[in-house]
Amino acid sequence: MTHSARLANSHFGEWEIYVVTDGPTLGWPACDFRRTQPIPTLAERTAALADLGYEAAAGAVWEWMEMDNGDTGDVALLAAFDVHPIREAS
Structure with missing residues (x-):
């Protein structure tokens, strides 16, 4: 099953990554990078997703x-x- 991972600025401007699942919003797997700059690298995003149990789809x-908030x-x-x-080894 494929899901959407999203990297966004939190309400405090800090970067976070979360995976949108069929579960309730408060139950989505998430990782907070606890910083505003720099934007997390591809390697950091990949590691965070792996920690959450996910990997890139093909x-x-x-x-x-x-996304702007007006002019x-x-x-x-x-x-x-x-x-x-992530598939577990058989």
Whole structure:
């Protein structure tokens, strides 16, 4: 099953990554990078997802979106990436 992993600025401007699942919003797997800068590297994002039990889906690429809060508000960045649960060795 494929899910969407999202990298976003939290309400405090710190980077966090979470996986959107079928469960309730408060139950989504998440990792907080506890910093505002720099943006987490690909290696950091991959490690955080592995810690949450997920890996990249075949052919997945990060897609970045800019979300504005009006003409004078701060801009928030959001990136999305398809993932699936890590398969356990048989």
